[in-house]
Amino acid sequence: MALPLGLDIALAHLLHRRRQTLVSLLGVSLGVAFFIGISAMMQGFQKDFIARIIDVQPNIIVKDEVRSAPRQPVERLYPDAAVELRGLKPREEVRGIRGARNMLASLEEMPGVHVAPALSGNLLLRFGGKDVSVNVTGIDPPRERRVTHLEKDLLSGSLDALYTTSNAVILGEGVAAKAGIRTGDLISAVSPVGVMMKLKVVGIFRSNITLMDNFEVYVLLKKAQILANRPNVINRLNIRLDDVEQAAPLAAAIERQYGYRSESWQEQSKNVLGIFVIQNAIMYSTVSAILIVACFGIFNVISTVVFEKTRDIGILKSMGFRDKDIRRIFVMEGLMVGVLGTLIGWLMGWGLIEFMASLKFNMEGFVKAEGFILYRTPLHYVISAAMAIVSATLAAWIPARRASRLNPVDIVRGAG
Amino acid sequence: MTAAIEARSLSRELTGPVPVTLVRDIDLVVEPGEFVAITGPSGSGKSSLLYLLGLLDRPTGGEVLVRGEPTAALTPDQLAAIRLARIGFVFQFHFLLPEFSCLANVEIPIRRLGRLSAAQARDRAAGLLDSLELADHRKKLPEQLSGGQRQRVAIARALANDPPLILADEPTGNLDTRTAHLVFELFGTLAREQGRSIVVVTHDTELAHLADRRVHLVDGRIVP
Numbered sequence: 001m002a003l004p005l006g007l008d009i010a011l012a013h014l015l016h017r018r019r020q021t022l023v024s025l026l027g028v029s030l031g032v033a034f035f036i037g038i039s040a041m042m043q044g045f046q047k048d049f050i051a052r053i054i055d056v057q058p059n060i061i062v063k064d065e066v067r068s069a070p071r072q073p074v075e076r077l078y079p080d081a082a083v084e085l086r087g088l089k090p091r092e093e094v095r096g097i098r099g100a101r102n103m104l105a106s107l108e109e110m111p112g113v114h115v116a117p118a119l120s121g122n123l124l125l126r127f128g129g130k131d132v133s134v135n136v137t138g139i140d141p142p143r144e145r146r147v148t149h150l151e152k153d154l155l156s157g158s159l160d161a162l163y164t165t166s167n168a169v170i171l172g173e174g175v176a177a178k179a180g181i182r183t184g185d186l187i188s189a190v191s192p193v194g195v196m197m198k199l200k201v202v203g204i205f206r207s208n209i210t211l212m213d214n215f216e217v218y219v220l221l222k223k224a225q226i227l228a229n230r231p232n233v234i235n236r237l238n239i240r241l242d243d244v245e246q247a248a249p250l251a252a253a254i255e256r257q258y259g260y261r262s263e264s265w266q267e268q269s270k271n272v273l274g275i276f277v278i279q280n281a282i283m284y285s286t287v288s289a290i291l292i293v294a295c296f297g298i299f300n301v302i303s304t305v306v307f308e309k310t311r312d313i314g315i316l317k318s319m320g321f322r323d324k325d326i327r328r329i330f331v332m333e334g335l336m337v338g339v340l341g342t343l344i345g346w347l348m349g350w351g352l353i354e355f356m357a358s359l360k361f362n363m364e365g366f367v368k369a370e371g372f373i374l375y376r377t378p379l380h381y382v383i384s385a386a387m388a389i390v391s392a393t394l395a396a397w398i399p400a401r402r403a404s405r406l407n408p409v410d411i412v413r414g415a416g
Numbered sequence: 417m418t419a420a421i422e423a424r425s426l427s428r429e430l431t432g433p434v435p436v437t438l439v440r441d442i443d444l445v446v447e448p449g450e451f452v453a454i455t456g457p458s459g460s461g462k463s464s465l466l467y468l469l470g471l472l473d474r475p476t477g478g479e480v481l482v483r484g485e486p487t488a489a490l491t492p493d494q495l496a497a498i499r500l501a502r503i504g505f506v507f508q509f510h511f512l513l514p515e516f517s518c519l520a521n522v523e524i525p526i527r528r529l530g531r532l533s534a535a536q537a538r539d540r541a542a543g544l545l546d547s548l549e550l551a552d553h554r555k556k557l558p559e560q561l562s563g564g565q566r567q568r569v570a571i572a573r574a575l576a577n578d579p580p581l582i583l584a585d586e587p588t589g590n591l592d593t594r595t596a597h598l599v600f601e602l603f604g605t606l607a608r609e610q611g612r613s614i615v616v617v618t619h620d621t622e623l624a625h626l627a628d629r630r631v632h633l634v635d636g637r638i639v640p
Contacts, residue, residue, distance in 0.1 A: 005527040012515035315511035318472055319525050319573070320500025322493045409473045412507050412585065413463055 006325065009316075010332040013305045020301045025341045027294030028388050032345025035287040035384040037352035042283050044375035046276050053269050056149045056207045058116070058238035059247040061268060062254055064097045065261040096233035097260060104237060112242035113250070116143035117234040119224040123217065125199075127187040130179040134172075134217045136189075137236075138224020147240040150205060150218065156183050157203025162220050170203040174214030191227040208369070291387060294341070295395035298334050303399040306330060313403050314411025327404035334396020338389040345388065346381055418484040419445045420581050420613035421469055427477030428464055438464035439636040442478070448580065451607035451614045453624035456633035462617040463585050465633065469615060470503055470583045471495045482581075500529055504574030506584040510566040512558035518545060518569045519554040525576040544572040548602070564595035571602065582606065584616040588623065600626045 003011070014021045069090070074083050097103065100117060107115045116139065123136040141159040145151050151159045155173065162168045169189075171181060181187060185201050199219070207213055225231050241247055247264035255262040266273060306313070313326055356372045363369050426442040429435055439461040446452050446469075454462045467473040469480060471487060479488045482498060490498070499505075512521045522541035526532055532540060545554055548568045558566055567587060574582055584603070588596035600623050603614045607628070616627065624630050632639050 005524065008520075009513070012513070016515055311509070311511055312513050315505075315507070315513075316524075317496070318470070318499065318505050320496045320498075320528060322496045324493075325528075409467050412472075412505075412509075412511070413467075 006329045006332060009312075010329050010336060013309060013329075014301075014333055014336060017301055017305055017308075020297075020304065021337065024294060024297030024301050024337055025344065027297045028291070028338060028341025028392060029345040029348055031287060031291035031294045032342050032384040032388050033348035033352055034290055035387070036346070036349025036380045037356065038283050038287060039380045039383075040353050040374045040376055041356060041372050042279060043377075043380075044373040045369075046279075047375050048369075048373040049272065049276075050269075052207075052209060053272075054244050054265055056153070056209055056212065057265060057268060058147055059241045059244050059265050060239035060251045060254070060262055062097065062103075062237035062239065062258070062260050062262045064095055064235040066259055067255070067261050096230065096235050097237065100234040100237065103258060104234075107237070107239065107254070112246075114143070114146040114240045116140055116147040116238045116240075117221065118144075118236040118238055119221060119228060119230070119234055120236055121224065121228045122192050123227065124190045125175070125179065125181075125187050125217070126190065127179040127181050127185065132175055132179045134175055135215050136191075136217050136219060136224055136227065138221035138227075139218050140221050144238075147238045149207065153205040153207045155204045155206055159203075161202035162218070165200050165202050167197060167199050167223065168202040168219065169199040170205060170218040171201055172213040172216045173204055173206040174210070175217060176201070176204050178214070189227065191229070193227075193229045195227050195229055197223070197227060288387075291391055294388075295391045298337050298392050298395040299398065301337070302330055302333055302396045303402075305333065306399045306403040309403075310406065310411055313406050314408045317406070317408040318412060323404040326406075327400045330400030330403050331393060331396050334392045334394075334400070335389065337396075338392025341392070342385045342388045345384065349381070349384070419481070420448045420450070420483065421446050421615075422481040422484070423465075423469060423478065424481065425478040426465070426468055426475050426480065428461075428468055428473065429476045437636055439468065439633075442636075442638060444469075444631060444638070446581075446613045446615055448613055449607055449611040451604055451626075451628045452616070452631060453627035453629070454615065454617045454631045454633060455619065455621055455624045458619060460633040461636035462619075462633050464636075466583050466585050466615065466617050470505060471499055472505075500525065501577055502579050502581060504576070504579040504582045506567070506570050506574050506582065506587045508586040508589040510558065510563075510570040512566060512569055512573070514558055517555050517557060518550065518561070518572075521558065521569060522573045522576050525573060529577050541572070541576065544575055545569070548572050563590055564592075564598070567591060567595075567599060568602075571599070575606075580612055582612055582614045584614070586617055586619070588618065588620065596620070596623060597626075603627075 072085055072088070074085070104115050104117055107113055119138040121136055123134050125132045125134055139150075141162055145159060150170070154170070157170065162170065169187070176182065181201055183201050183204060187199050187201065189197050189199050205213075219227070225233060241250065244265070248266055251262040251264040251267070254260070316326060353374055353376060357374055360371045423442050423444040427440050428438040430438065442465060454465060456462050464473070468475050471480065471482070479486055481487065482502065487495065487498070512518070513524070516524070519538070519541050522544055523537050526537040526540055542554060545551060548571065550565060550568055550572065553561055553565060558569065561569065567590075582603070588599050591599065600616070603616060604626055606612045607614045618624055
């Protein structure tokens with residue numbers, strides 16, 4: 001019984017309204033638990049996805065495109081004039097990165113930068129009466145090894161098999177599955193320019209990024225150039241950095257210097273990263289809604305208590321309790337619900353995460369996974385506690401202020 | 417000797433569409449150890465005067481002096497501090513906190529004042545209950561007591577911080593005649609033997625005769 005007096009009274013009030021207190025306690029707990037559980041799930045998924053795209057895809061892709069059409073000479077000469085050009089016909093450019101060899105050489109000289117050239121295009125694979133349209137990328141295996149995870153993602157075969165077998169091809173798992181192709185099969189391929197070739201499957205890879213597994217195939221750079229009928233042409237430079245955070249500034253620098261469109265991994269995955277932002281917004285508003293409902297519960301209990309305990313407030317004030325003493329009692333009630341609810345919510349949230357971790361299932365969205373990918377961090381516990389306790393205190397503040405402003409004369413007069 | 421409490425031309429008006437005067441131009445001095453009964457018909461302003469004397473309400477005219485010190489300029493918190501240490505209230509309704517035992521109820525003002533340790537507070541509260549013949553009821557909740565017992569617990573609570581002034585507003589209103597007599601005799605004892613000043617509002621003229629002095633109010637004014 002060594003509790004401070006205000007705490008003693010606050011506790012008595014809450015225990016008096018046991019059922020209501022329990023309900024609002026549960027509301028806070030659920031809010032906290034869901035926040036922890038959902039945050040772990042969403043951030044686990046998002047972090048895993050970002051790690052994978054950083055890992056699997058090149059950090060920067062330099063493409064044989066320019067971002068905006070070149071300005072016409074007349075516009076350059078009269079920058080302020082209103083010029084309208086009609087019947088303008090763009091010149092047929094030969095696609096491909098011009099001076100790619102030099103670019104490759106100078107980029108490779110930079111520390112922490114690994115570059116691999118590639119030629120990518122479309123290809124139609126034909127196997128056993130099935131047509132599969134894919135993206136074909138011609139690669140240079142020794143350089144590719146340093147830039148992408150392709151070699152590690154191989155389920156069977158090796159990158160070197162591209163050299164040892166003539167007309168060798170490596171397929172994504174999904175491509176192979178679609179047409180029922182297995183390693184060692186011979187498939188016919190037709191390129192958009194009409195080159196036909198028999199390709200031998202020497203490897204199958206699985207990156208767990210659905211889009212890649214279902215649409216990508218790899219051949220030697222030379223073969224890709226033959227298929228595209230563009231000898232010696234490179235239309236992409238894939239770059240990997242030791243420090244992935246440098247991707248955006250370096251991409252911008254390359255683009256400034258060479259004029260070719262350079263996309264950092266953030267830009268390549270812009271739409272997915274954009275979806276994450278929306279996902280997070282939905283998650284936080286859902287969890288906030290749960291907490292707000294819980295706060296209505298707290299508001300409700302404490303308002304009821306204030307209403308019921310008007311006489312007690314009157315006598316306490318007349319015997320010398322100050323306004324702030326009264327206010328403190330009721331704010332403390334909200335705080336107690338907030339703190340206790342948080343503790344219970346932590347336990348429930350922890351249980352929820354462990355439960356989700358124990359589930360095994362196959363999921364195929366942006367990425368493939370065999371269960372929830374969960375991100376566990378004390379930060380989620382801290383944030384949820386802060387949100388719950390702050391909102392519980394705010395919810396208690398309003399009735400507490402009303403209680404502190406009650407005039408004892410109005411209460412003691414005529415109560416009997 | 418300084419008066420325990422003194423009212424100087426005290427007035428209280430309610431502002432509003434129809435202004436009402438509760439008390440008007442009251443001059444009253446209560447000496448230490450004096451037992452004063454305020455009587456009058458209902459609506460005569462007895463309770464309003466008591467609340468003004470008890471610093472629960474602020475006058476619209478005149479002033480209240482506690483031990484010769486003016487109170488008009490004090491903040492609400494300072495008034496609360498005076499009520500806590502120097503004034504004990506007893507109301508018609510006992511206003512005991514229903515969740516707390518009788519002992520805990522008496523302890524509340526002592527703990528709020530915070531001059532005594534927890535053990536000392538407990539001893540003092542127990543001693544007060546014993547002196548009011550409530551020793552067997554320390555652990556009981558207020559709802560387990562009779563009306564007279566509850567009112568005695570309320571009186572024990574009013575005495576908790578050993579205040580020199582006790583203000584009671586119709587303390588016997590809910591009690592039977594015999595118990596009411598006992599309560600008034602108790603007030604008389606507190607005044608005579610412990611030197612406390614007692615001001616009791618009652619409409620019962622017979623009980624009022626147990627007091628040292630009677631102040632009769634009609635329409636907010638003292639009449640002889």
